[in-house]
Amino acid sequence: xxxxxxxxxxxxxxxxxxxxxxxxxxxxxxxxxxxxxxxxxxxxxxxxxxxxxxxxxxxxxxxxxxxxxxxxxxxxxxxxxxxxxxxxxxxxxxxxxxxxxxxxxxxxxxxxxxxxxxxxxxxxxxxxxxxxxxxxxxxxxxxxxxxxxxxxxxxxxxxxxxxxxxxxxxxxxxxxxxxxxxxxxxxxxxxxxxxxxxxxxxxxxxxxxxxxxxxxxxxxxxxxxxxxxxxxxxxxxxxxxxxxxxxxxxxxxxxxxxxxxxxxxxxxxxxxxxxxxxxxxxxxxxxxxxxxxxxxxxxxxxxxxxxxxxxxxxxxxxxxxxxxxxxxxxxxxxxxxxxxxxxxxxxxxxxxxxxxxxxxxxxxxxxxxxxxxxxxxxxxxxxxxxxxxxxxxxxxxxxxxxxxxxxxxxxxxx
Numbered sequence: 001x002x003x004x005x006x007x008x009x010x011x012x013x014x015x016x017x018x019x020x021x022x023x024x025x026x027x028x029x030x031x032x033x034x035x036x037x038x039x040x041x042x043x044x045x046x047x048x049x050x051x052x053x054x055x056x057x058x059x060x061x062x063x064x065x066x067x068x069x070x071x072x073x074x075x076x077x078x079x080x081x082x083x084x085x086x087x088x089x090x091x092x093x094x095x096x097x098x099x100x101x102x103x104x105x106x107x108x109x110x111x112x113x114x115x116x117x118x119x120x121x122x123x124x125x126x127x128x129x130x131x132x133x134x135x136x137x138x139x140x141x142x143x144x145x146x147x148x149x150x151x152x153x154x155x156x157x158x159x160x161x162x163x164x165x166x167x168x169x170x171x172x173x174x175x176x177x178x179x180x181x182x183x184x185x186x187x188x189x190x191x192x193x194x195x196x197x198x199x200x201x202x203x204x205x206x207x208x209x210x211x212x213x214x215x216x217x218x219x220x221x222x223x224x225x226x227x228x229x230x231x232x233x234x235x236x237x238x239x240x241x242x243x244x245x246x247x248x249x250x251x252x253x254x255x256x257x258x259x260x261x262x263x264x265x266x267x268x269x270x271x272x273x274x275x276x277x278x279x280x281x282x283x284x285x286x287x288x289x290x291x292x293x294x295x296x297x298x299x300x301x302x303x304x305x306x307x308x309x310x311x312x313x314x315x316x317x318x319x320x321x322x323x324x325x326x327x328x329x330x331x332x333x334x335x336x337x338x339x340x341x342x343x344x345x346x347x348x349x350x351x352x353x354x355x356x357x358x359x360x361x362x363x364x365x366x367x368x369x370x371x372x373x374x375x376x377x378x379x380x381x382x383x384x385x386x387x388x389x390x391x392x393x394x395x396x397x398x399x400x401x402x403x404x405x406x407x408x409x410x411x412x413x414x
Contacts (some may be wrong), residue, residue, distance in 0.1 A: 036289015
């Protein structure tokens, strides 16, 4: 209970200083991570968490499940947004190429590791999380078209990678056995994905129709709608788990299916789910602070640092530049979409699940690379946010309209 009180206290202090801290690009995830590092460091820290438990495994799965649900329902203009051509190129072309690039980089830098372990690593370091650099997708100095594309990609990216991660982790875990049965592992992963798809499809579609019908007939009220929306991912996760499927894949599918109905309901209908997800992910960032301490305790490896730097730069940048060729976007805009690919909660959750499912040596390897990748992303993407915004402000002032938003203005802020 002390840990809960401390996490709540840190979050409260940040909420009091949020506007001032944003001037230094210190977001809530970064603040919680720093607090977690400080309070779990040393041989006798004030707080210590046990990650080798079934409770922790289920907790991180629930966090990601709810996060995927919220990502799927918050895309304006349909599941692919209003810039469908760009989003399809990024997800159907850029994402597979990025996964392949991450795998190839691992093959070159870690030649002694197995192929399936490197495949798991690729799925861990590739998913996006815009929360650590949230200012860049709210800043009106960035063209709204680019911000929307990045938002949509960030929302769908991790949901698409999730079943690939499950497949790779199942086979990688099986490969460490004395008598590896890859066919059974693949079949089990496919079966789990199938049950997750069915669960999410049924729950999301039925719940969407019922919520829309109830609201249109005047049978319910906004406060009840908020509870109803929150119940949907919980039901999808539980049904999928009961059938042998994966809960967070089911939640993502449920979010995709219910999203059209939610656009006909009051915007406040998703507020409770949004707030709960925000609170749970911030708590996970605090726990990430201890993971950082655990990994850095034995020092750094040059190969791990090199891979992490590649993972947050060229591994994404080159595929995105390739797939966006011929779209009419300016070179600077293509560079922006290729560069701005921060890693965060999804990588942390995938890494944590890999650590739980894999043997110690492989688990330590995944943990080291995951932590270094997320830390490198926080530093590089965080430091580059304000210079990027200033560049677009200068370009806007030099454009035909000459209109320039006030420096530092944010969506929803004065």
